[in-house]
Amino acid sequence: MRPVSRVRRLAAIAALTLVGGALVSAQPVSGRRRVSLVVTGGIVVTQNAARQVLNPGAIAVDGRDIVAVDTPESIGARFTAGETIDARGQIVLPGLINTHTHAPMVMYRGLADDLALMDWLQKYIFPAEAKTVSPEMVRIGTRLAVLEMIESGTTTYADMYYFEEEIAKATREAGLRGVLGQTIIQFPVADAKTPAEALARAEVYIKTFKNDPLIVPAVAPHALYTLDQESLLASVALARKYDVPIIIHLAETRDEVDVARTEHKATPVGYLESIGFWGPRTLAAHGVWVADEDIEVLKRRQVGIAHNPESNMKLASGAAPVVKYLAAGVAVGLGTDGAASNNDLDMFEAMRQAAFLAKIVNRDPTAVPAQAALDMATIGGARALNMEAAIGSVEPGKRADLITVSTSASRHTPLYEAISHLVYVARGDDVRTTIVHGKVLMKDRQVRTLNRASVIADAQKLSDSVRRAIR
């Protein structure tokens, strides 16, 4: 087979592929080194700085880390592996990074659709949450969500919900990587009656998970319209005290812009800038209604954006200025948002929607090409989470967070261009293997870290109480 790549770049990529040695870590080789895992024979989409594609390629993993990326012959000559994954007929790429969701909300998936936002929240979601959010619901919902994520190729996700310590425990048990934010909100919710109580809970949670290899604890002030200035700043202070990320909803709807104008005589970005909220470890979800001058603020403050095209379309929130963000150098990741508003956690669909939405709203078919969509779902998401040194591409020294995608479906035939298929044809069900931190969580669609049947049975049982809650 010849290298699969964008046709007009064939020659350039072919030339790059020949210098595979340049991709390998500097470690001197004498005899065959024993490593824990080799993935070999697939089309390796590295997402490194050169966006190199190896066809075929192979990856050597030792423990948590990628140690080499090269041709199958070279990897085979230099390494012996405890476990080998044959990726022939598959595309191998960095695990996808979902930069915004509310994992346990899979329990409310499809509960109510096609409603105005306030009807949806006030008649269905808030009543369901008031009656059903508990540590047990969060555990059961998170297990279902991480099962779906492992099965659809997400290896890292950013979350904001209640009882976040339960989410962290379930995520760690399943072996997934998470940036998981404890919600701070002004009104009483299931896990805290006041912002102060939520902050105290967040502090305990941060201390518990601060040095976890998979979990990055975070503080998640919900939004500027659900928190007063004191609580926003207390959230920032707590995050800075422990050097953990902050996650906030930003300018998702036009209503939020109106609130900021009326109450603070500023844009949402401008108001948060005026109180000293922004910092380099802040992730802002949505960022739909953001003016050009505010994009400059976000760039200057190194804020990451979690773009949620499906949720923004389904709830008719609007279209984030993604092309402008990217042009300004703002780090943009992709998110699915919670499954109550999407209705699934499939990051392949998020990629496709990011491309489709940008094209239609900009009236430009060249906007957000496939490579840009894939970038947002991988290295862009890593940058938005300040984790690009560890994840987001297949490179020696980074964590071994990898997925393999089957191209055997009739809809993947023929295959001229791997990146095109990943964005415009693939879906989560095509994922065969999911590896996080060097550990194989799913192989040949068999999830190893969760009891699939009991996860689904628990969720189905719990769904009866959700149904009753909205009667």
Next chain:
Amino acid sequence: MRPVSRVRRLAAIAALTLVGGALVSAQPVSGRRRVSLVVTGGIVVTQNAARQVLNPGAIAVDGRDIVAVDTPESIGARFTAGETIDARGQIVLPGLINTHTHAPMVMYRGLADDLALMDWLQKYIFPAEAKTVSPEMVRIGTRLAVLEMIESGTTTYADMYYFEEEIAKATREAGLRGVLGQTIIQFPVADAKTPAEALARAEVYIKTFKNDPLIVPAVAPHALYTLDQESLLASVALARKYDVPIIIHLAETRDEVDVARTEHKATPVGYLESIGFWGPRTLAAHGVWVADEDIEVLKRRQVGIAHNPESNMKLASGAAPVVKYLAAGVAVGLGTDGAASNNDLDMFEAMRQAAFLAKIVNRDPTAVPAQAALDMATIGGARALNMEAAIGSVEPGKRADLITVSTSASRHTPLYEAISHLVYVARGDDVRTTIVHGKVLMKDRQVRTLNRASVIADAQKLSDSVRRAIR
């Protein structure tokens, strides 16, 4: 399990479900009648006039036709079947109707993306077509396309391409239903040097397939900007002579509006109205740039619209006024368009996009709710093709064109509302069974009418010549 339905309609649906007898054909029953096929135990989404959902339900099929729809107990008591399909854990619904594609263009899938329309056509698609379209390419491409359609739940499709008789043969062999239009175009193409030659070819083709139980031959004048008035009217005359449908591209891009204005001092709809083009057996694909007064013309002339949300987004063509079409009572079906511009033939994605696109462009989350999207993909498509007496819903007396959709994926858990999952969660790969004209084309994802491996191998082999053609 209780009836699965939109929550606020629970009571109404539950009441309807109790009067299952009303759904059954009037045929008197004495003893158990022998029929060819029973599908039983699933959630049956009938798409009948009442949009009745039976949970659980069962369907008796004899030969090509549905003979009864009722509870599993009632069907079991009244019929014995040659073949029984156990649909427990699945949703059973009318086969999906793809009202616009160019089947063999699966061979150009992903060949070039993210380009301006004219670059895409002139640098990639036209050169590839000039060098590769042949009866053999059309055969191989169509077999791949119908494989993908069977595997993703499409049971009827409308097509427009070259060598349409080859498409008809391959479609009939695979057992799929097709409304298949021979292209008439002003410039020389692979199967005809002139419109006159194309019309002569179309006439032979129509005579060959006029009385086929699965194939409806059609005349497909390509577009107003690729045909002169004489050829447009000759196409209409031929179609009327044989009482077959006409398929045309209509107002897909703003360029077409400019052409019509410049050359004909009219809108595209207005120009075609002025020359007497429109009639009740006309299917217009896209209909993006259509003004309010033109919608009235389309309604009056009983023109069907094939809405292609994915293609229109990916190519940045624009957003068809679907909400207005539906409000005016225009028959609207959904299409995928050719796989060169989509890039697959998955009608579940088309449903999801129809909902998303309408919501975002109308800034209204209630626009095109799930039920409306499902309607367009089933009974709406049947109306657009003037085939609503035969297909588009699960009702006694209609053809047995049925699919079953698995809900066992983690992303389908929990299941509160079947219609929501069909539109916002399901994808073609969830389809387990595809039945057309009473014949089981796929069961448990095993396609019975095509040799899957050889279809894919043939397409892969042919793809080498496509690659060479665009070098």
